[in-house]
Amino acid sequence: MDRTPFYITTPIYYVNSVPHLGTAYTTIAADALARYRRMTGHDVFFLTGLDEHGQKVAQAADENGMTPQAWVDSIAPKFQEAWDMLDITYDDFIRTTEPRHERASQKLMQTLKDNGYIYQGHYEGWYCVPDETFYTEEQLVEGTCPGCGRDVQFIREDNWFFKLSAFQDRLLELYHDNPTFVQPDTRRNEVLSFVEGGLRDLSVSRTTFTWGIPLPFDPEHVMYVWFDALINYMTAVGYGSDDPADVARFERFWPADVHFVGKDIIRFHCVIWPAMLMAAGLPVPKQVFAHGFLLTKGEKMSKSKGNAITPASLVERFGVDAYRYYFLRDVQFGSDGSISIESMVQRYNGDLANDWGNLCSRLLNMTEKYCEGVVPARPHAADATSDDDEVRAIAEGLPAAYEAAMSRLDYVSALEGAWSLVKRVNRYIEDSAPWGLAKSEETRPRLDAVLYNALEAVRISALFISPVMPNTSADVWRRLGVSADVREVTDLAAAAGWGGLAPGSQVTKGDALFQRIVEE
Numbered sequence: 001m002d003r004t005p006f007y008i009t010t011p012i013y014y015v016n017s018v019p020h021l022g023t024a025y026t027t028i029a030a031d032a033l034a035r036y037r038r039m040t041g042h043d044v045f046f047l048t049g050l051d052e053h054g055q056k057v058a059q060a061a062d063e064n065g066m067t068p069q070a071w072v073d074s075i076a077p078k079f080q081e082a083w084d085m086l087d088i089t090y091d092d093f094i095r096t097t098e099p100r101h102e103r104a105s106q107k108l109m110q111t112l113k114d115n116g117y118i119y120q121g122h123y124e125g126w127y128c129v130p131d132e133t134f135y136t137e138e139q140l141v142e143g144t145c146p147g148c149g150r151d152v153q154f155i156r157e158d159n160w161f162f163k164l165s166a167f168q169d170r171l172l173e174l175y176h177d178n179p180t181f182v183q184p185d186t187r188r189n190e191v192l193s194f195v196e197g198g199l200r201d202l203s204v205s206r207t208t209f210t211w212g213i214p215l216p217f218d219p220e221h222v223m224y225v226w227f228d229a230l231i232n233y234m235t236a237v238g239y240g241s242d243d244p245a246d247v248a249r250f251e252r253f254w255p256a257d258v259h260f261v262g263k264d265i266i267r268f269h270c271v272i273w274p275a276m277l278m279a280a281g282l283p284v285p286k287q288v289f290a291h292g293f294l295l296t297k298g299e300k301m302s303k304s305k306g307n308a309i310t311p312a313s314l315v316e317r318f319g320v321d322a323y324r325y326y327f328l329r330d331v332q333f334g335s336d337g338s339i340s341i342e343s344m345v346q347r348y349n350g351d352l353a354n355d356w357g358n359l360c361s362r363l364l365n366m367t368e369k370y371c372e373g374v375v376p377a378r379p380h381a382a383d384a385t386s387d388d389d390e391v392r393a394i395a396e397g398l399p400a401a402y403e404a405a406m407s408r409l410d411y412v413s414a415l416e417g418a419w420s421l422v423k424r425v426n427r428y429i430e431d432s433a434p435w436g437l438a439k440s441e442e443t444r445p446r447l448d449a450v451l452y453n454a455l456e457a458v459r460i461s462a463l464f465i466s467p468v469m470p471n472t473s474a475d476v477w478r479r480l481g482v483s484a485d486v487r488e489v490t491d492l493a494a495a496a497g498w499g500g501l502a503p504g505s506q507v508t509k510g511d512a513l514f515q516r517i518v519e520e
């Protein structure tokens with residue numbers, strides 16, 4: 001059966017900073033979707049990578065006494081190590097200094113020129129190097145960058161321009177025809193009003209430094225770093241290559257299904273990028289989804305403000321699965337969210353150690369104690385009580401509820417759905433009291449039925465928890481004696497079918513899944 005392609009991207013991250021909570025957040029969210037789409041049988045292509053050009057990178061290299069290439073080469077492994085640590089299952093890690101990307105960028109630039117959308121002009125205005133963004137005099141806030149508040153420099157150059165202004169109507173038509181092109185709606189409205197206000201042509205080349213991709217028709221100029229950066233999404237799936245395999249891959253995966261971005265870069269992704277594609281006669285991405293900022297005590301997390309906690313320190317303390325869970329469960333994706341060690345400890349102890357970990361331990365413990373560690377026989381449907389039916393109904397409703405939540409990147413609802421089953425099973429065990437049923441031979445069939453139902457519900461809940469907590473879920477499946485690996489599931493509906501747990505399987509209790517954290 002031919003699987004449906006599904007193409008997911010993170011932004012390519014600036015090499016000038018090391019991976020931090022913000023970049024990890026975007027990447028984890030994209031990874032959870034990638035894992036989920038693989039489970040629903042899609043042929044997933046998941047891209048992340050690095051943005052390695054631009055004035056800011058050249059300056060940082062200079063300050064560190066290195067060539068720009070040596071500088072970016074020294075940073076790239078730090079990102080790959082961080083993503084490995086966080087169990088990110090990317091299919092490709094693109095670096096914009098790769099030859100394949102230079103080729104793709106030049107091809108797109110040449111196409112836009114040939115199509116009449118690139119012209120020579122003169123630029124005078126302000127530029128924020130840390131943001132690599134042009135600003136007009138009116139946009140400045142007290143003479144500083146409206147984005148980051150830092151000093152801006154005045155530049156005066158003969159540049160090449162992209163006729164962005166020609167795309168106002170077509171962009172508005174795009175937002176109208178595809179209302180979920182920009183999500184969430186708050187961001188969509190922001191983009192709409194920006195474009196309705198009129199678009200100015202964009203300077204797309206620089207001559208005052210050389211760290212960039214030369215224009216194919218004027219090599220004295222290097223491409224504006226954002227212009228080259230956006231093209232990475234096409235490079236990775238084969239654009240710019242004549243190799244038939246690459247051509248076929250591009251046909252298959254382009255346009256991307258979703259670009260994950262932070263809300264600070266939506267104008268590039270929702271205005272400039274689709275306009276570039278329209279100008280080249282190429283399809284635009286199906287969706288750009290912008291998440292919010294992570295705040296600590298109301299302030300945006302950033303390295304420069306010195307309030308950064310590193311991903312590695314949190315992984316060391318909480319473990320990788322709990323890390324992934326916390327950020328996707330505690331912050332509504334798309335909104336700003338406050339994060340803190342206190343709330344992370346609360347989530348960990350409450351949702352993970354208590355609800356999920358205890359449920360698994362208790363159940364496996366009882367299976368060892370009352371059933372010699374063997375999954376009991378499947379109960380007859382005719383004997384099911386209303387409690388049994390309720391547990392089963394929640395489990396059987398999960399695939400649809402989870403799909404609805406994940407298709408709008410609502411990780412909170414998706415996880416709440418999985419937890420509704422976990423919580424219901426906890427109550428089911430309390431109400432059914434297997435320890436009482438174990439006291440008499442007469443209630444033995446009921447004991448077996450309760451344990452089977454509860455174990456089966458745990459098996460199914462692990463499935464739906466696995467895109468976010470892949471290791472714990474795989475561990476739970478192993479303990480339940482399931483021979484398959486939860487991470488290898490490609491037919492979620494079949495895997496989630498009630499009764500899938502094989503009677504007679506040997507379970508193993510093991511250590512606590514999550515050790516409660518006692519705060520110092």
Ligand SMILES: [Zn+2]
Nearest residue numbers: 128131145148
């Ligand atoms: Zn700035």
